[in-house]
Amino acid sequence: MFVRKSAPLNLVIDEPWLEKYSDKISLRWSKYQSAIQEIENFCGDILEYGSNHHFYGIHFESWRNGWVYREWAPAAEALYFFGDFNNWDRQSHPMKKNPRGDWEIFLPFDQYKDTFVHGSKVKVHVIGANGALDRIPVYITRVIQNEETHDFAGQVWFDSPFPWTDQDFSLAESRKQPLIYECHVGMAQEKLGVGTYLEFEQNILPRIKSAGYNTIQLMAVMEHPYYGSFGYHVSNFFAPTSRFGSPEELKSLINTAHKMGIAVVMDIVHSHAVKNVNEGINEFDGSDHQYFHAGPKGYHEGWDSKVFNYSKREVQQFLLSNIRYWIEEFHMDGFRFDGVTSIMYVHHGLFMDFDNIDLYFDSNVDDDAILYLQLANTLIHKLKPQSISIAEDVSGMPGLSRKIEDGGIGFDFRMAMGVPDYWIKTLKHKQDEEWDMFELWHQLSNRPIKEKSIAYAESHDQALVGDKSLAFWLMDKEMYFSMSLLQQNLVVDRGIALHKLIRMITLSLGGEGYLTFIGNEFGHPEWVDFPREGNNWSYQYARRQWSLADDPLLRYGQLAAWDKSMIQLAKDFQVLASQHARQLHLDPDKKILAYERAGLIFVFSFHPTESFSGFAIQVPWTGSYQLILDSDEKEFGGFERLDTSTTFLTNENQCLLLYIPNRTMMVLKQKD
Structure with a gap:
């Protein structure tokens, strides 16, 4: 039995700027309590409700x-x-x-x-x-x-019980600081064709394990009629796509990932459904309002798809059962909910800047959809307490990744979607000399203390045709001709240096989790474009060219080595599980930024040309420090301008006097 809380809830206490909306946040909690009570009266508990x-x-x-x-x-x-x-x-x-x-x-x-x-x-x-x-x-x-x-x-699929061997797999590390490798099984191979679950298990999982990531985020698992939709126009919600193989082969992939210590989070699409009548669930019973809103409200103009009616009990049960099915049948460790902005608002977030706090609580917020998300998170964590739920939301909805009883919606993490947008805008519209260190610090550190974020410099969104990956923005056509170790190119030198800095500052400053998209860790060239009529049904850009990273004569391997070292540092010192970073130094003219997190000192120079000797950085503790990682090492494509054997001593002002080369970063640790 739930006891109603009186306002203010913890969300309002922790975020005083929400006090004006305290009643609405309390109403959100009350509506959830009532729904849980109704579910218990109806069928016993939420697990039965989702069966x-x-x-x-x-x-x-x-x-x-x-x-x-x-x-x-x-x-x-x-x-x-x-x-x-x-x-x-x-x-x-x-x-x-x-x-x-x-x-x-x-x-x-x-x-x-x-x-x-x-x-x-x-x-x-x-x-x-x-x-x-x-x-x-x-x-x-x-x-x-x-x-x-x-x-x-x-x-009809009468599969025999799968011989799972993952009973001892623990989600503790992934839940504490998820290091996520976002991937698509079909485009994961180098061949010109569709990859399979087995090929992914045999060829790609070992790469992910070697790179140090503890979680994979699988895209396009649910069946979808059009391959080029990236799996986001779902037709059959309980069917793993047969393009990649059988259900047993998907289970084998997940079982092997668990044996490697890797959690598997599924990209789940409950924000909309494909409008196709022949393949999907649209108009299944002849009406336009069985699973979806009737009329125009049931159509998503931006995505050309159908919008669920989250207020209907049968729709709630359908979607909650879908969550339970993937956890029970395939041992999924959690979900990244796609399009949460679209779910939460009647306007779906289309053409909205969310520049006014009132927008989070006005009549355009779909209270029934908010309730569904709360119920979904309740079911997930009751069924598998250590599982991970992640919300993809661009609006910044307060309390999205706070506990429901605090006034939140119940996700464990939210995607820091503003970060990749910031990087793309910076690379597109600013010269290196114009980079603003205050803006950089603000964009990467400005987030609620008690809401966990997944930081990322780029995901599949930034790699799609029509856009460019970070590596391509930085190096463009030079990636085709000038990535050899046997030649030097100023564009490539700049690109590799900034690629390393962007990823490291995003990981160490931007959140409590980190994500990269398959292949982008080594600067995969070009964009992602699935076979379609416009490209003569080519698989040229719907694959990953691992041979580039494996070639000892190409510089892609240097970026891969940096990413591996960066991830290892995060794991060794639990960087993302630590408190938010505290700024130690910011020089807007010299473009130097330093901060402490997890007991480590991170120093970045984004200056395009100047290096600085004897640069004073005040640190939290007196004593001696050692350099444990720097981006200028030769194995990472740098110029070896730093002496890694040097011991740095604090002076009378508790400062370290450092040599800081241009476009480099270093990590220092106090010596034992």
Whole structure:
């Protein structure tokens, strides 16, 4: 039983600027309490509430000795189950409807044991207000595409229990400071084609382990009809995409990641769904409002997709069941929720700057959607307490990654989406001499003390065609001709130096977690562009060229070595799990910035040309310091201007006198 709290909640206490909105934040908490009480009265608890996938879909019922298929389609006039088990006869197997809008059919084992078998292809013929259409069962767990007709169909998948060996896997390290490797299985290989779960397990997981990352974020897992959507136009929410292999092969990938000590977070898309009628769930029962809002409210103009109606109990249960399914069936360790801004606001954040605090609490906030996110986080952490939930939100919604009882929404982390935007704008619009150290410090350090952020310099968003990766912004066409160790190029020298500094300052200053996109850690050239008509269906840019990083004569390996050392430093000293950094020195003219975090002294020089000798940096503690990492080492593509064996002593002003070369950074540690 929940006891209602009186205002102010901890979120308001910790953030006094929210006092004006204390009543609305308290109302958010009260609405959640009421919803939990209603759920308990309705079915016992939230885990049972999120278990629809055990009822709907295709299941073998031993007590009846046969298979049952159920579907929720309240507005439909008739449903017929068909497939290769009945020679694709659309009329021979009608389903029966109950008063709740559930349809059901039973297939006795003795009658169908030879035709309704593992791998059988199935569909459901739905007659409704939109006509008579062949549809894919909503809760189907596997969907395949006919290579000749390109038509999609559900597939019966009677998999045997997977032999999991990850019982001893611990999420403690990943939860404490997630070092996330964002990746896409299909484009992870170097070949001109679609990669598989097995290839990823065998070829890519060892690379991620060697690079030091403790978490992978898997994109495009849920089935989607158009490969080029990057997996964000989902059609079948309970089906891992068959493009990459079988469900067992995905389980094997996850099991192997766990054996390597790597957590697996899934990119989950509950912000919208593909509008396709043939492949997806849109208009399944013939209406436009079964899972989505009716009329224009149910259409996302920016994404050309459908918007869920989070106020409906059946929609809540569908989405919560989807979360439970991926955790239970595939041992997912958490989720990165895509498009949370779109979920939380009626306007979906389109054309909004969020430059006014009132925008977080006005009538454009979808309170039902906020409640759904709270319920989702409750289910996740009740089912798997150490799991990780991450919100992708550009609005800056207060309390997004605070506890629900504090007045928050319950995520563990939020994506620091302003950071990559800041870097791209800086590289696009400012000369090196114009970089503002005050602005840099503000952009990377200005975040609520009690809301954890995932910092990143770039993700897949910045790598898509039409934009450029950081490496490409820095070096552009020179990456094609001048990345050899046997030649020197000023553009490449600048690019490599800044690439290292940007990533290190983002990691060490910007958040409580860190993320990179697959291949970008070594400066992968070019953009990401999936096969489409506009590029003659080419896979040239939908792959990762690992051979560039592996070639000892190319400079990509130097960036990879820096990234590995940077990640190792974060792990050795628990940098991201430490308190926010405290600024020690900021010189806007000399473009030097120094701060302390996790007991380490970070010193950056963004000056394009000048180096400084005897530069005084006041440090928190007297004594001697040693240099433990610097970006100017030769193995990282630097010029070896620093002596790593030097011991630095504080003077009478508690300052270290340092030689600081241009475009370098160094990390110092007090000697024992």
